[in-house]
Amino acid sequence: MKYYDVLLPIPKSYILTYKSDKTLDKGLRVVVPLGKRNVTGIVYKQSEKSEFDYEIRDIIEILDNKPFFKENDITFLEKLSAYYGYSLGNVFAGIISKKILEISGTDFNQDISTHSKLATLNAEQQKIYEEIIKNNDFNCSLVHGVAGSGKTEIYIEVIKHFIQRNKQVLFIVPEISLTPQLIKRVSDRLGIIVESYHSKLTQKQREKVILGFRDGHIPIIIGARSSLFIPSCDLGLIIIDEEHENSFKQEEAPCYNLRDAAVLKAKIFNIPIILGSATPSLESYYNAKIGKYRYFKLTNKFHGGSDSSLKIIDLKGEDKLSGILSLTLYDAILKRIKNNEQTILFLNRKGYSSQLICQNCGETLFCQNCAVTMTYYKSDETARCHYCGEKLKYLQCKCGSNNFMDFGVGTEKAYLILENLFPGEVIKLDADTITSQKRLNSVLKDFEKNKFKILLGTQLIAKGLNFPNVTLVGILNIDNIFSLPDFRNNERAYQLLTQVAGRAGRFEKNGEVIIQTFNPELPVFGLVNDEKFYEYELNNRQMFSYPPYFKVVRFIFSHIKEHIAKESCKKIEYFTKGLNLDLKILPAVPAPIYKIKNRYRFHLVIKSKNHNDIRKTVKLIKNEVDKLKLSTLNFKIDVDPYFFL
Ligand code: ADP
Ligand code: ZN
Ligand code: ZN
Numbered sequence: 001m002k003y004y005d006v007l008l009p010i011p012k013s014y015i016l017t018y019k020s021d022k023t024l025d026k027g028l029r030v031v032v033p034l035g036k037r038n039v040t041g042i043v044y045k046q047s048e049k050s051e052f053d054y055e056i057r058d059i060i061e062i063l064d065n066k067p068f069f070k071e072n073d074i075t076f077l078e079k080l081s082a083y084y085g086y087s088l089g090n091v092f093a094g095i096i097s098k099k100i101l102e103i104s105g106t107d108f109n110q111d112i113s114t115h116s117k118l119a120t121l122n123a124e125q126q127k128i129y130e131e132i133i134k135n136n137d138f139n140c141s142l143v144h145g146v147a148g149s150g151k152t153e154i155y156i157e158v159i160k161h162f163i164q165r166n167k168q169v170l171f172i173v174p175e176i177s178l179t180p181q182l183i184k185r186v187s188d189r190l191g192i193i194v195e196s197y198h199s200k201l202t203q204k205q206r207e208k209v210i211l212g213f214r215d216g217h218i219p220i221i222i223g224a225r226s227s228l229f230i231p232s233c234d235l236g237l238i239i240i241d242e243e244h245e246n247s248f249k250q251e252e253a254p255c256y257n258l259r260d261a262a263v264l265k266a267k268i269f270n271i272p273i274i275l276g277s278a279t280p281s282l283e284s285y286y287n288a289k290i291g292k293y294r295y296f297k298l299t300n301k302f303h304g305g306s307d308s309s310l311k312i313i314d315l316k317g318e319d320k321l322s323g324i325l326s327l328t329l330y331d332a333i334l335k336r337i338k339n340n341e342q343t344i345l346f347l348n349r350k351g352y353s354s355q356l357i358c359q360n361c362g363e364t365l366f367c368q369n370c371a372v373t374m375t376y377y378k379s380d381e382t383a384r385c386h387y388c389g390e391k392l393k394y395l396q397c398k399c400g401s402n403n404f405m406d407f408g409v410g411t412e413k414a415y416l417i418l419e420n421l422f423p424g425e426v427i428k429l430d431a432d433t434i435t436s437q438k439r440l441n442s443v444l445k446d447f448e449k450n451k452f453k454i455l456l457g458t459q460l461i462a463k464g465l466n467f468p469n470v471t472l473v474g475i476l477n478i479d480n481i482f483s484l485p486d487f488r489n490n491e492r493a494y495q496l497l498t499q500v501a502g503r504a505g506r507f508e509k510n511g512e513v514i515i516q517t518f519n520p521e522l523p524v525f526g527l528v529n530d531e532k533f534y535e536y537e538l539n540n541r542q543m544f545s546y547p548p549y550f551k552v553v554r555f556i557f558s559h560i561k562e563h564i565a566k567e568s569c570k571k572i573e574y575f576t577k578g579l580n581l582d583l584k585i586l587p588a589v590p591a592p593i594y595k596i597k598n599r600y601r602f603h604l605v606i607k608s609k610n611h612n613d614i615r616k617t618v619k620l621i622k623n624e625v626d627k628l629k630l631s632t633l634n635f636k637i638d639v640d641p642y643f644f645l
Pocket of ligand 3: 367368369370385386387388389390597
């Protein structure tokens with residue numbers, strides 16, 4: 001009898017052992033009993049032990065005749081586990097979805113004869129292309145170019161180069177950019193059917209892509225985040241477009257950043273990786289600056305056209321229509337409507353209003369389960385919590401009054417105001433209206449067909465959308481970005497402003513960008529679309545000991561009992577202070593959002609220049625928390641955190 005440790009999609013920190021009389025290779029999929037059910041897992045290794053003082057159950061079925069995950073795939077998971085401080089079991093369960101494991105069926109063949117359409121790169125693109133394809137080993141290239149500068153064209157040529165050499169390619173984009181247009185564009189240019197991979201595929205479609213990629217019949221996948229973990233046959237290149245995207249950061253345990261995971265994977269597989277963005281993250285920019293990444297800059301929009309003109313409107317001074325629209329922006333929109341051109345308006349807040357204030361006693365209505373204000377939705381007259389999903393129909397203040405006044409403008413309210421000013425011309429795009437990919441595509445199509453003159457949306461619209469007829473972009477208000485306790489505020493504002501500005505005038509017509517703010521004096525407004533921003537912000541980061549100069553880790557302790565959350569956090573703070581390592585330890589304090597879903601939250605943030613000491617600390621803290629033996633304590637490790645709420 002042989003004993004095997006099997007990785008299972010269950011969130012446990014230990015790995016279970018099963019037995020079989022067969023010899024099983026690492027990476028095979030097997031079905032094993034777990035309690036009363038059967039689950040699919042992966043053979044991790046032959047167990048080190050052969051005697052057990054508890055019952056070892058039998059492996060029921062072996063699903064593959066050759067390993068589903070190769071050695072490298074498993075090494076990749078091990079490295080993620082070591083870097084992010086989660087056990088291998090937790091990483092496996094949190095990242096490799098059941099959907100990937102539970103595919104069945106046989107693979108199929110696809111004809112890879114290429115009849116690609118030709119495009120000739122311009123001199124600037126050609127030079128970058130040639131540099132990138134020089135090397136097949138691990139190296140990371142950062143391609144920095146404004147929207148429309150031709151990054152995607154370079155990717156396509158590089159992809160072609162690798163596919164012609166029988167290498168496979170993973171092209172990963174944010175879920176929102178994974179549009180039929182992009183798939184079609186790449187398919188047409190490569191002359192093959194390109195498969196896409198995302199969360200909304202049917203199990204059958206998923207099967208086709210996963211097996212096809214594993215067996216090498218599919219040369220390329222364009223996919224969302226989860227495609228990084230699909231097993232491959234002969235992977236030769238990874239591309240991450242919009243590498244700076246916040247949505248690449250996973251906030252739930254196991255917390256990890258897809259971009260960084262992809263670089264790790266490329267290193268383990270010893271293949272090149274390309275990161276692309278119009279507004280690279282400070283981390284990637286810095287890595288390029290110090291020579292860790294190769295740096296390529298595209299300076300011009302491919303189709304030319306002068307840059308959009310940029311106007312910053314100080315909301316403190318101006319008269320505002322219905323409280324949200326300066327006359328300057330109003331006139332600019334009106335002019336576009338007259339010229340049969342289109343406008344995109346941006347507002348980073350959903351719902352009707354962000355606060356309800358009691359008319360009787362002045363208290364703000366908070367969620368009962370979370371320390372956050374309730375957002376009002378006029379459409380169904382409810383107050384909702386964006387953190388726990390609580391939805392109140394009947395609103396009552398602690399003082400008994402049910403007379404509230406609303407404050408703050410969300411997209412729902414802005415929509416009504418705009419509809420009133422420009423009847424029949426406005427379409428809204430936010431997480432509340434976009435309930436499916438289909439719905440999203442139909443909204444975008446309607447706008448593209450010029451059925452509406454104004455598209456109003458949240459940050460969803462800042463991403464890769466491409467409308468030739470849009471000549472005006474307005475940002476109704478960006479100030480809530482600056483109110484967060486977060487060292488990335490400037491970076492986020494810069495990225496958002498620059499990306500949104502890139503939406504206007506992508507083609508021949510010259511665009512105009514109008515930004516409304518109460519804080520026009522902030523330096524970032526003077527640096528939109530300007531690479532000088534990076535020097536300015538790197539300087540800030542260095543001054544205040546933040547990434548990329550310092551590594552940061554955040555530990556979050558939450559518990560339904562306030563004192564338990566607090567004491568655990570404090571204990572770990574003392575423990576960490578006792579370590580003789582090169583660390584800056586910020587005091588253990590209540591998290592800015594002090595309660596979510598009735599759990600009280602405390603956090604501890606540590607920083608260091610020394611990557612080794614950070615790694616050691618994460619390990620030691622994890623052990624120390626395990627020693628507390630508090631099964632009801634929720635403990636989260638966030639290495640390279642993106643949010644601090
Ligand atoms: P980005 O990915 O940087 O936003 P794209 O690659 O999408 O830029 O290019 C912007 C536009 O310019 C697209 O319409 C694309 O078809 C066109 N384009 C870019 N490079 C070329 C080229 N070498 N030949 C023809 N058209 C190009
Ligand atoms: Zn009241
Ligand atoms: Zn809540």
